[in-house]
Amino acid sequence: MKNRLKVLRAERDLTQAQLSAALAVSRQTVNAIETGKFDPSLPLAFRISRLFELPIEEIFQDGDPL
Amino acid sequence: MKKQDEEWEVLNWRNTVRLASWTFAWTASVALATFGPEYFWPGNTLPTVLAILLNASLGAGMIFANIRHLKGQDELQQKIQLEAMAIALGVGVVGGLTYSLLDTTDVMAGDAEIAMLVILIGLTYLGASIIGQIRYR
Numbered sequence: 157m158k159n160r161l162k163v164l165r166a167e168r169d170l171t172q173a174q175l176s177a178a179l180a181v182s183r184q185t186v187n188a189i190e191t192g193k194f195d196p197s198l199p200l201a202f203r204i205s206r207l208f209e210l211p212i213e214e215i216f217q218d219g220d221p222l
Numbered sequence: 223m224k225k226q227d228e229e230w231e232v233l234n235w236r237n238t239v240r241l242a243s244w245t246f247a248w249t250a251s252v253a254l255a256t257f258g259p260e261y262f263w264p265g266n267t268l269p270t271v272l273a274i275l276l277n278a279s280l281g282a283g284m285i286f287a288n289i290r291h292l293k294g295q296d297e298l299q300q301k302i303q304l305e306a307m308a309i310a311l312g313v314g315v316v317g318g319l320t321y322s323l324l325d326t327t328d329v330m331a332g333d334a335e336i337a338m339l340v341i342l343i344g345l346t347y348l349g350a351s352i353i354g355q356i357r358y359r
Contacts, residue, residue: 180230181296188358194298 158217162190164208179203237291244284251277302354310347317342 165175165186172190176183179200188194196204205212255273263269292303318339325334 177231182299184355184358185296185298188298193358194301197297200297 157195158219237294241287241291244287248280248284251280306350309350310343313346314343
Protein backbone atom coordinates (compact mmCIF):
# COMPACT_ATOMS: atom_id res chain seq x y z
CA MET A 157 0.00 0.00 0.00
CA LYS A 158 1.34 3.43 -0.96
CA ASN A 159 0.86 6.51 1.17
CA ARG A 160 1.51 10.26 1.23
CA LEU A 161 2.38 10.44 4.90
CA LYS A 162 5.89 11.78 4.39
CA VAL A 163 4.65 14.53 2.05
CA LEU A 164 1.78 15.51 4.34
CA ARG A 165 4.09 15.58 7.33
CA ALA A 166 6.58 17.78 5.45
CA GLU A 167 3.78 20.13 4.33
CA ARG A 168 2.84 20.67 7.96
CA ASP A 169 6.48 21.00 9.01
CA LEU A 170 6.24 18.12 11.46
CA THR A 171 9.11 15.88 12.50
CA GLN A 172 8.65 12.11 12.74
CA ALA A 173 8.89 12.45 16.51
CA GLN A 174 6.12 15.07 16.61
CA LEU A 175 3.87 13.00 14.35
CA SER A 176 4.49 9.81 16.32
CA ALA A 177 3.66 11.67 19.55
CA ALA A 178 0.44 13.02 18.02
CA LEU A 179 -0.57 9.52 16.89
CA ALA A 180 0.54 7.84 20.15
CA VAL A 181 2.86 5.41 18.34
CA SER A 182 6.62 5.02 18.22
CA ARG A 183 8.79 7.02 15.80
CA GLN A 184 9.83 3.66 14.35
CA THR A 185 6.22 2.99 13.37
CA VAL A 186 5.83 6.35 11.61
CA ASN A 187 9.08 5.72 9.73
CA ALA A 188 8.03 2.18 8.76
CA ILE A 189 4.69 3.47 7.42
CA GLU A 190 6.38 6.27 5.46
CA THR A 191 8.87 3.89 3.87
CA GLY A 192 6.13 1.38 3.03
CA LYS A 193 7.57 -1.34 5.25
CA PHE A 194 4.46 -1.46 7.41
CA ASP A 195 0.78 -0.91 6.66
CA PRO A 196 -1.16 0.62 9.55
CA SER A 197 -4.33 -0.90 10.96
CA LEU A 198 -7.66 0.71 10.13
CA PRO A 199 -7.94 2.46 13.55
CA LEU A 200 -4.45 3.99 13.09
CA ALA A 201 -5.27 4.97 9.50
CA PHE A 202 -8.38 6.78 10.83
CA ARG A 203 -6.26 8.56 13.47
CA ILE A 204 -3.90 9.72 10.69
CA SER A 205 -6.88 10.77 8.60
CA ARG A 206 -8.35 12.83 11.48
CA LEU A 207 -4.99 14.41 12.27
CA PHE A 208 -4.42 15.60 8.70
CA GLU A 209 -8.14 16.32 8.18
CA LEU A 210 -8.16 14.33 4.95
CA PRO A 211 -10.12 11.27 3.82
CA ILE A 212 -8.19 8.01 4.18
CA GLU A 213 -8.13 7.45 0.40
CA GLU A 214 -6.27 10.74 -0.05
CA ILE A 215 -3.52 9.51 2.24
CA PHE A 216 -3.37 5.80 1.40
CA GLN A 217 -3.60 4.29 -2.07
CA ASP A 218 -3.96 0.61 -2.82
CA GLY A 219 -0.73 -0.48 -4.52
CA ASP A 220 -2.15 -3.91 -5.30
CA PRO A 221 -3.24 -4.07 -9.00
CA LEU A 222 -5.55 -7.07 -8.17
CA MET B 223 -3.34 15.99 22.69
CA LYS B 224 0.26 16.64 23.73
CA LYS B 225 -0.39 15.58 27.31
CA GLN B 226 -2.11 12.37 26.17
CA ASP B 227 0.80 11.53 23.85
CA GLU B 228 3.36 12.08 26.57
CA GLU B 229 1.24 9.85 28.79
CA TRP B 230 1.46 7.06 26.21
CA GLU B 231 5.27 7.22 26.22
CA VAL B 232 5.40 7.43 30.00
CA LEU B 233 3.01 4.49 30.30
CA ASN B 234 5.16 2.43 27.93
CA TRP B 235 8.26 3.28 29.93
CA ARG B 236 6.54 2.36 33.20
CA ASN B 237 5.38 -0.96 31.72
CA THR B 238 8.95 -1.72 30.63
CA VAL B 239 10.37 -0.89 34.07
CA ARG B 240 7.62 -2.94 35.73
CA LEU B 241 8.39 -5.95 33.50
CA ALA B 242 12.13 -5.61 34.18
CA SER B 243 11.45 -5.50 37.94
CA TRP B 244 9.26 -8.61 37.88
CA THR B 245 11.80 -10.43 35.68
CA PHE B 246 14.65 -9.52 38.03
CA ALA B 247 12.64 -10.65 41.07
CA TRP B 248 11.67 -13.93 39.38
CA THR B 249 15.29 -14.62 38.33
CA ALA B 250 16.49 -13.91 41.88
CA SER B 251 13.84 -16.31 43.24
CA VAL B 252 15.06 -19.03 40.85
CA ALA B 253 18.55 -18.58 42.29
CA LEU B 254 17.15 -18.66 45.83
CA ALA B 255 15.15 -21.85 45.22
CA THR B 256 18.14 -23.46 43.46
CA PHE B 257 20.98 -22.55 45.80
CA GLY B 258 19.07 -22.01 49.06
CA PRO B 259 18.72 -25.72 49.94
CA GLU B 260 22.41 -26.22 49.24
CA TYR B 261 23.95 -23.18 50.96
CA PHE B 262 21.41 -21.52 53.29
CA TRP B 263 19.11 -24.19 54.79
CA PRO B 264 20.53 -27.66 54.02
CA GLY B 265 18.25 -30.52 55.05
CA ASN B 266 15.23 -28.26 55.74
CA THR B 267 12.32 -28.82 53.35
CA LEU B 268 9.95 -26.03 54.46
CA PRO B 269 12.09 -23.08 53.28
CA THR B 270 12.62 -24.92 49.99
CA VAL B 271 8.86 -25.30 49.45
CA LEU B 272 8.34 -21.64 50.37
CA ALA B 273 11.11 -20.57 47.98
CA ILE B 274 9.52 -22.58 45.16
CA LEU B 275 6.07 -21.10 45.92
CA LEU B 276 7.62 -17.63 45.92
CA ASN B 277 9.25 -18.41 42.57
CA ALA B 278 5.93 -19.57 41.06
CA SER B 279 4.11 -16.48 42.40
CA LEU B 280 6.73 -14.09 41.06
CA GLY B 281 6.59 -16.01 37.77
CA ALA B 282 2.83 -15.38 37.57
CA GLY B 283 3.45 -11.68 38.25
CA MET B 284 6.07 -11.60 35.52
CA ILE B 285 3.63 -13.14 33.02
CA PHE B 286 0.97 -10.51 33.79
CA ALA B 287 3.60 -7.75 33.57
CA ASN B 288 4.62 -9.11 30.17
CA ILE B 289 1.00 -9.13 28.94
CA ARG B 290 0.56 -5.55 30.15
CA HIS B 291 3.82 -4.54 28.48
CA LEU B 292 2.76 -6.09 25.15
CA LYS B 293 -0.70 -4.51 25.27
CA GLY B 294 0.87 -1.11 25.88
CA GLN B 295 3.02 -1.28 22.77
CA ASP B 296 1.93 0.11 19.43
CA GLU B 297 0.86 -2.15 16.56
CA LEU B 298 4.26 -2.39 14.83
CA GLN B 299 6.02 -3.22 18.10
CA GLN B 300 3.38 -5.88 18.79
CA LYS B 301 3.92 -7.33 15.30
CA ILE B 302 7.69 -7.52 15.89
CA GLN B 303 7.13 -9.22 19.26
CA LEU B 304 4.58 -11.65 17.81
CA GLU B 305 6.97 -12.70 15.04
CA ALA B 306 9.84 -13.08 17.53
CA MET B 307 7.67 -15.17 19.87
CA ALA B 308 6.48 -17.39 17.00
CA ILE B 309 10.07 -18.05 15.91
CA ALA B 310 11.19 -18.67 19.53
CA LEU B 311 8.29 -21.09 20.08
CA GLY B 312 9.05 -22.99 16.88
CA VAL B 313 12.77 -23.23 17.56
CA GLY B 314 12.01 -24.15 21.18
CA VAL B 315 9.66 -27.02 20.28
CA VAL B 316 11.77 -28.41 17.43
CA GLY B 317 15.11 -27.83 19.16
CA GLY B 318 13.78 -29.10 22.49
CA LEU B 319 12.43 -32.32 20.99
CA THR B 320 15.66 -32.91 19.05
CA TYR B 321 17.63 -32.35 22.24
CA SER B 322 15.31 -34.71 24.13
CA LEU B 323 15.68 -37.39 21.43
CA LEU B 324 19.46 -37.12 21.65
CA ASP B 325 19.12 -37.81 25.37
CA THR B 326 16.55 -40.65 25.27
CA THR B 327 18.40 -42.48 22.51
CA ASP B 328 21.69 -42.10 24.42
CA VAL B 329 23.35 -40.44 21.45
CA MET B 330 24.30 -37.59 23.77
CA ALA B 331 26.57 -38.07 26.75
CA GLY B 332 24.87 -36.96 29.98
CA ASP B 333 21.27 -35.89 30.65
CA ALA B 334 19.26 -33.21 28.88
CA GLU B 335 18.89 -30.09 31.03
CA ILE B 336 15.77 -27.89 30.93
CA ALA B 337 18.05 -24.85 31.39
CA MET B 338 19.47 -25.47 27.92
CA LEU B 339 15.97 -25.23 26.42
CA VAL B 340 15.30 -21.98 28.30
CA ILE B 341 18.60 -20.56 27.03
CA LEU B 342 17.77 -21.64 23.46
CA ILE B 343 14.31 -20.02 23.57
CA GLY B 344 15.68 -16.88 25.23
CA LEU B 345 18.49 -16.39 22.73
CA THR B 346 16.20 -17.13 19.77
CA TYR B 347 13.64 -14.61 21.05
CA LEU B 348 16.35 -12.00 21.60
CA GLY B 349 17.85 -12.57 18.14
CA ALA B 350 14.45 -12.51 16.40
CA SER B 351 13.48 -9.31 18.26
CA ILE B 352 16.69 -7.56 17.20
CA ILE B 353 16.26 -8.68 13.58
CA GLY B 354 12.64 -7.42 13.65
CA GLN B 355 13.73 -4.05 15.05
CA ILE B 356 16.37 -3.72 12.31
CA ARG B 357 13.94 -4.83 9.57
CA TYR B 358 11.36 -2.15 10.40
CA ARG B 359 13.86 0.56 11.33
